[in-house]
Amino acid sequence: MQRPNPFDAQCPTRKVLDRIGDKWAVLILILLEHETLRFNELRRRIEAISQKMLSQTLKSLERDGLIRREAFPTVPVTVEYSLTELGRTLAVTVDSLRIWAETHIGTVEAAQRRYDRGAGPDLAETASR
Template sequence: MSAGHTEVTAPEPVVSCDDDCGIRDVLDRLGDRWSVLVVVQLAAGALRFNALQRSLEGVSQRMLTLTVRRLERDGLVRRTVYPTVPPQVEYELTALGHSLTHLVKGLADWSLANRPQIAAARAEWDEEKAQQAGMPS
């Protein structure tokens, strides 16, 4: 490196995207609180609405309705209404939705493998911030 060289060279990014690459739209959908969990639950097979809701602890009926509608609109979930009284509604993943499960599994595997490191980093960060604030740790 020359004496006048001050530029820092960063490694080539693994993922690169400009503002118009379309990833933001997909991540907005999959980054919400319930969408990935719905995909995970439906990966094993079709579920009726109430069974899906029971499998997702804490989701309200309204939020689940909004979530499955958005996933249906995006082509990830198929909604089937059976002509019974009252109508039965069943949800299942489409082929596109099933293709997403491989990526979700990869994320889940990464999460499980790195959980101890993440917990340690959080504890260290919390302790540093507590010390900076003059609070006992």
């Protein structure tokens, strides 16, 4: 079997990369890494996510085998979301992105301000291209 090539437009790994690149999916995975949560708990914790977007993202993550949806026969029905074993492996990886973002946000914002002022990239960065 040939190794997947994510640079090929038809490569199925692109679908997984699209999921990982979705900010809502990343935030959900990070939240579920340490605890099982209900729909409304997720919605309260992730500011600015709409009910529709949360629902769509949860369904996609469930379809990909990354999260588990468990419904309990209460009135109204209680639904909880947790990571699958596969989801746990991905959550650790995406949490590294969160840590990187938190660590480097000051540097990124400074670069954005320089760029917006018309200064462009650092000279050292330009020389290395």
